[in-house]
Amino acid sequence: MRPADLARLVALAAVWGASYLFMRYAVAYMGPVLLIELRVAVAGLALLAFVAATGGTVGWRRHWKAYLFVGSVGLALPFVLIARALTAIDASTAAILNALSPLFASLVAAVWIRDPVTPAKAAGIALCLAGTAVLVGWTPAPMSAEQLLAASFSVIATALYGFTIVFTKVHLREASPLGTAAGTLLMAALSLVPFTPVNHDFSTIPLLAWMAMLGLAVFSTAFAFILYYRLIADVGPVKAITVTLLVPVFGMFWGVAFLGEPITAGRIAGCAIILSGCSLILGVFRPAVRAAP
Numbered sequence: 001m002r003p004a005d006l007a008r009l010v011a012l013a014a015v016w017g018a019s020y021l022f023m024r025y026a027v028a029y030m031g032p033v034l035l036i037e038l039r040v041a042v043a044g045l046a047l048l049a050f051v052a053a054t055g056g057t058v059g060w061r062r063h064w065k066a067y068l069f070v071g072s073v074g075l076a077l078p079f080v081l082i083a084r085a086l087t088a089i090d091a092s093t094a095a096i097l098n099a100l101s102p103l104f105a106s107l108v109a110a111v112w113i114r115d116p117v118t119p120a121k122a123a124g125i126a127l128c129l130a131g132t133a134v135l136v137g138w139t140p141a142p143m144s145a146e147q148l149l150a151a152s153f154s155v156i157a158t159a160l161y162g163f164t165i166v167f168t169k170v171h172l173r174e175a176s177p178l179g180t181a182a183g184t185l186l187m188a189a190l191s192l193v194p195f196t197p198v199n200h201d202f203s204t205i206p207l208l209a210w211m212a213m214l215g216l217a218v219f220s221t222a223f224a225f226i227l228y229y230r231l232i233a234d235v236g237p238v239k240a241i242t243v244t245l246l247v248p249v250f251g252m253f254w255g256v257a258f259l260g261e262p263i264t265a266g267r268i269a270g271c272a273i274i275l276s277g278c279s280l281i282l283g284v285f286r287p288a289v290r291a292a293p
Contacts (some may be wrong), residue, residue: 002234005231005234005235005239008227008230008231008234009231009239009240009242009243009246010246011227012224012227012228012231012243013243013246013247013249013250014250015219015220015223015224015227016220016224016243016247016250017095017246017247017248017249017250017251017252017253017254018215018219018220018250018251018254019216019220019221019224020082020086020091020092020094020095020098020251020254020255021091021212021251021254021255021258021259022212022213022215022216022220023035023082023083023086023091023212023216024086024090024091024094024255024259025208025209025212025259026209026210026212026213026216027083027084027086027087028087028209029204029205029206029209030200030205030209030213031197031200032080032083032084032087033080033192033195033196033197034196034197034200035083035213035216036076036079036080036083036188036192037189037192037193037196038213038217039079039213039216039217039221040071040075040076040079040185040186040188040189040192040217040221041185041186041189041217042213042214042217042218042221042222043185043217043218043221043222043225044182044185044186044188044189045186046217046218046222047178047181047182047185047222047225047226048182048186050178050182050222050226051176051178051179051182054178056176056178056179057176057179058176058179058182058183059175059176059179059183060183062174062175063172063175063179063180063183064183064187066167066168066171066172066175067172067180067183067184067186067187068187068190068191069164069167070164070167070168070172070180070184070187071183071184071185071186071187071188071189071190071191072187072188072191073160073163073164074160074161074163074164074165074167074168074184075164075184075185075188076188076189076191076192077157077160078156078157078158078160078161079157079188080192081153081154081156081157081160082094082098082153082154082157084150084153085150085151085153085154085157086150087150088144088146088147088149088150089147089150089151089154090255090259090261091251091252091254091255091259091261092251092252092255092256092261092263092267093135093151093154093267094154094251095247095248095250095251095252095255096135096248096251096252096267096270096271096274097132097135097151097154097155097158098154098157098158098161098247098248098251099158099244099245099247099248099271099274099275099278100128100132100155100158100159100162100274100278101158101161101162101165101244102124102128102162102241102244102278102281102282103124103125103128103129103158103162103277103278103281104158104159104161104162104163105161105162105163105165105166106121106124106125106162106281107125107162108162108163108165108166109166112166112170113166113169113170120280120281120283121280121281123277123280124276124277124278124279124280124281124282125277125281126277127273127274127276127277127280128273128274128277128278128281129277130273130277131269131270131271131272131273131274131275131276131277132155132270132274134266134269134270134273135266135267135269135270135271135274136148136151136270137266138264138265138266138269138270139264139266140262140264140266168180177229177232178225178226178229181225181229185221228240228243231243241282242282244278244282245275245278245279245282248271248274248275249271252267252271
């Protein structure tokens with residue numbers, strides 16, 4: 001990668017990793033559904049304005065049904081699940097568990113579009129499962145039932161991500177990437193309207209929580225999508241998706257730096273094993289192997 005591309009990759013990992021910090025703080029004051037409704041609505045409107053300003057189109061007439069499905073099942077639901085999980089587990093654990101998305105995407109792709117499970121992918125899947133067991137099981141104190149349930153919410157969210165990655169590849173191949181991002185975020189906001197509490201006492205929400213919500217929506221969602229699709233255009237999807245391997249690192253960094261979360265041996269080991277598995281699933285090391293004499 002060129003230095004500019006590498007800088008964008010690191011910046012993207014940093015802002016996506018910060019989403020767990022923002023959610024962990026703001027969810028205590030807003031609750032999961034209200035927080036995510038504000039996140040997707042603000043981010044969707046910001047991206048819609050960006051698409052219009054750059055002369056792009058969303059493609060509502062042709063793709064609205066697919067946008068609604070991805071927005072509700074692939075964005076709104078997993079976002080709410082992760083926000084709910086962050087009421088019981090810390091940002092570092094949630095960020096590491098979110099790295100399981102490639103595992104589920106590879107399993108869904110194998111069944112749906114007959115994408116073969118190579119020996120490297122099979123080894124990666126096994127490592128991801130082992131890393132999850134280490135992360136959840138090797139803790140200073142045993143996880144409570146509430147924490148285990150919260151961790152399962154994070155895992156379910158990544159399974160939904162994995163499914164919708166393949167769905168998007170199949171059903172939204174002809175939609176523009178930024179149009180898809182704007183359309184699915186706005187459909188996510190629409191799908192959450194019936195579940196969003198309207199009687200919330202907004203006067204109890206401190207300014208810092210509002211700032212965290214805006215950081216989540218503007219930087220970790222809208223700006224992150226713009227960076228991501230710029231990377232795809234410049235270096236291709238295979239290199240761009242390696243950001244998955246950096247997000248948990250930044251998630252832990254922000255959690256330790258701003259929330260005082262501990263760095264434990266189990267967390268480091270679980271993260272390392274999961275990311276090793278993801279690197280095999282994503283084929284990160286294959287180009288290097290092919291280039292070797």
